[in-house]
Amino acid sequence: MVILEDITQCYGCGACKNACPVNAIEMELDDEGFLIPKINEDVCISCGKCKSVCIANKAPDLSNDREPYALALTASQDILYECSSGGAFTLLAEYVLSEGGVVYGASFTEDFFVEHIRVENLQELDKLKKSKYAQSNQTDCYSKVKDDLKQGRKVLYTGCSCQIAGLYSYLGNKEDTNLFTMDLICQGVPSAVQLREHLDHEYGLSKIDKVEMRRRKGWGTCMSVFLKNGIAYRFGGRTDLFQLVFHNKLNMRKSCYGCKFAQFPRQGDFTVGDFWNHRKVAKDLEERFHKRTSIVYVNNAHGKELFDKAFDSRKDSFYMAKLEGAPETLNNNAGKPAPSDMASREAFYDLYRKKGFTKAGYEAVYPAFVDRAKAICKYRTLVIVRTFKGIYRKMKKEDSIS
């Protein structure tokens, strides 16, 4: 059985694995570190289910609003500390839990892979908060959602747009009114294998207690690594190699370049992202929005009903302002990588297959990094350039010896 003629088009959503009636499919890592399906032909009964649910074989669902209701949302400081953006996820998730529902989202595993899990209470919800900049394995979560819905539970499923498309394709319809979905504005996802390689090289995986990928205050991305011995490291988006490779869109999954799901109309009932244009919101709310702010698109009437109830129940901690205008013009947050970014990606992966993440990463980002640093020409940046230069030269030397 062939699910997809060109497996490089696979989104890694796992809908095929979840749909297989005889568990003939395992998700395995390819040579770039992304999950792809592998069929055990001895078990397969050739029913064709995997092929029919595959989202790469289908056009995206266009049933949501093309110009959705949009709003800026932020929260009190205690809530903002625990999330990456303006707390939209916390608002929706806590409401669904308070209704006896369950929430699905991305969590770090103990050995720093990223995978989706199902949570039923506020303590566990903390594991889903904050962005993990690596693709999350959906495991068997789609089939768990089916069981939850059968039992009449409310469900909030969150993830990237392709993962929400995978869920609906697996379920076969969008009819269950207990199901709510939230997709993220994403500029693509790197592989968790590379994140682990990076963490292992820099700190040693066994020494790490916790990793966070956003600052507690303000917007900037960063890599905060808390070691078991109490030492913590924090690098900004321009000084941590993993973040640099990610922000240069060099190591995203191939399907992200030209992705058909990260666009309007969106796949989820809600779409949330970082709202960089927060200063443009209503004047009387400006004071509230100097902090991190989410942009929230409510993509249909089903989502609007839940959002209104959730917001009404938490007016003490959340602040919002309605936004007007075409959805693409409201914000300048980075979108998916363009097909034109593909050439640099392929160059990065050629290096990656030969040299692994650290060496490939330094080689790929070093020239652009130095050019930018020279242009800015600040003392602090020059120190960083020198550090980079030192590491790079050392690696070059090692390369020429080996």
Ligand SMILES: Cc1cc2nc3c(=O)[nH]c(=O)nc-3n(C[C@H](O)[C@H](O)[C@H](O)COP(=O)(O)OP(=O)(O)OC[C@H]3O[C@@H](n4cnc5c(N)ncnc54)[C@H](O)[C@@H]3O)c2cc1C
């Ligand atoms: C890989 C990635 C790229 C992103 N790129 C952009 C961007 O370019 N522009 C932009 O405006 N916003 C982007 N975001 C979204 C943004 O950074 C916030 O995550 C989002 O706005 C939610 O913030 P929050 O405060 O509501 O919730 P938080 O509590 O910060 O976020 C938690 C939510 O994010 C989900 N999540 C976390 N990591 C992952 C993951 N690896 N895969 C799937 N779901 C995940 C959780 O399931 C949960 O729903 C990106 C997020 C991710 C994960």
Ligand code: SF4
């Ligand atoms: S054809 Fe059917 S049995 Fe075979 S792998 Fe696909 S879903 Fe499973």
Ligand code: SF4
């Ligand atoms: S269903 Fe998802 S994981 Fe399976 S082949 Fe299609 S895109 Fe890939």
Ligand code: SF4
């Ligand atoms: S860009 Fe598209 S394929 Fe990539 S993670 Fe986002 S939704 Fe999925």
